[in-house]
Amino acid sequence: MGRELRLIEGDAAMRARLFKQGAAHKYAHGHALVLAGGLGLTGAARLAARGALRVGAGLVTVAAPAAAMPECAAQLTAIMLRQVDDADALAGLLADSRLNALCLGPGLGVSEGTRQMVTVALAVQRATVLDADALTAFAEVPEALFARLHPATVLTPHGGEFARLFPDLAKQGAADPGRPPAARAELVRAAAERAGAVVLLKGAETLVATPRGACALNDATGPRAAPWLATAGAGDVLAGLIAGLMARGVDAGAAAETAAWLHVEAARTVGPGLIAEDLPEALPAVLRELAG
Numbered sequence: 001m002g003r004e005l006r007l008i009e010g011d012a013a014m015r016a017r018l019f020k021q022g023a024a025h026k027y028a029h030g031h032a033l034v035l036a037g038g039l040g041l042t043g044a045a046r047l048a049a050r051g052a053l054r055v056g057a058g059l060v061t062v063a064a065p066a067a068a069m070p071e072c073a074a075q076l077t078a079i080m081l082r083q084v085d086d087a088d089a090l091a092g093l094l095a096d097s098r099l100n101a102l103c104l105g106p107g108l109g110v111s112e113g114t115r116q117m118v119t120v121a122l123a124v125q126r127a128t129v130l131d132a133d134a135l136t137a138f139a140e141v142p143e144a145l146f147a148r149l150h151p152a153t154v155l156t157p158h159g160g161e162f163a164r165l166f167p168d169l170a171k172q173g174a175a176d177p178g179r180p181p182a183a184r185a186e187l188v189r190a191a192a193e194r195a196g197a198v199v200l201l202k203g204a205e206t207l208v209a210t211p212r213g214a215c216a217l218n219d220a221t222g223p224r225a226a227p228w229l230a231t232a233g234a235g236d237v238l239a240g241l242i243a244g245l246m247a248r249g250v251d252a253g254a255a256a257e258t259a260a261w262l263h264v265e266a267a268r269t270v271g272p273g274l275i276a277e278d279l280p281e282a283l284p285a286v287l288r289e290l291a292g
């Protein structure tokens, strides 16, 4: 018999981890850092950063290379901005241990520079989300990535990215939407065990597996269907939501599950016509409804 596949729900445990209490100041709610790509490529990181801020990280900073600083500065207000041109500069910035959750990948580019930044980020052993180009950059050398991962890392591949890192598991149908989630869950568990990190495989039926063998389903079919979530940048926002929750101290598995659930609720609040920018802005209504 297969192992349990839990359904992610907006329950009391989720409420307990989402709502801020008491008189704590902003640093008590964590500081998320989102790495941005070059000129003209910063939209994805800005979407992620906005998600991190809306989900309650106390502070969010975007780090961008020199050429992209004016573009970011023109677009960011509550979100802070720092210049980071390469892996050495990132290492310098990370000397500030208050930057407690990192998000790398959206719009970052598939390059040696991205691999070096991922390596630096993983070396400091802080809560980290790796998405998009941070995954694709290791397509030729997935074992080099897995060797550096730690349990506070969340990988958020879509089906294509999953196949680049786990080609054998993809061939067995891990990301095949025609297969039942319970069958796919075993393959996503195998991915998480191999990687030594949480793996969130995106789709209408998103699966979240931990390296210890737990697996949960965020079901966006049937009554929770939100097909309009298949829009450019939606996954970038999801990566930011996870980073924001981890900045607040939520562990990797719970952060991935909670973010996936909120993401679909936000999409359902907006409805058809949704674009990625709408997702962070829909969060206050989702959180209000969840609070009851």
Ligand SMILES: NC(=O)C1=CN([C@@H]2O[C@H](COP(=O)(O)OP(=O)(O)OC[C@H]3O[C@@H](n4cnc5c(N)ncnc54)[C@H](OP(=O)(O)O)[C@@H]3O)[C@@H](O)[C@H]2O)[C@@H](O)CC1
Residues within 6 Å of the ligand: 041, 042, 043, 044, 045, 105, 106, 107, 108, 109, 132, 133, 136, 158, 159, 160, 161, 203, 232, 233, 234, 235, 236
């Ligand atoms: N506003 C912005 O700035 C935005 C910036 N963005 C940034 O762009 C960068 C590239 O990201 P990306 O995801 O668009 O492209 P890529 O990594 O080449 O993968 C796409 C290929 O994979 C395959 N594929 C298979 N299954 C799949 C699935 N389930 N879902 C999706 N794809 C699937 C499929 O190939 P096929 O199967 O069709 O041959 C497809 O052609 C990245 O940095 C991202 O952050 C975007 O987020 C958009 C908004």
Ligand SMILES: Nc1ncnc2c1ncn2[C@@H]1O[C@H](COP(=O)(O)OP(=O)(O)O)[C@@H](O)[C@H]1O
Residues within 6 Å of the ligand: 132, 158, 202, 203, 204, 206, 220, 225, 226, 227, 228, 229, 230, 231, 232, 233, 234, 235, 236, 237, 238, 263
């Ligand atoms: N048919 C669908 N129904 C519900 N959610 C979907 C559907 N298709 C994709 N999604 C969600 O939309 C997001 C797309 O992310 P991704 O593929 O990374 O796009 P991008 O790179 O443009 O941000 C994921 O969170 C995924 O779970």
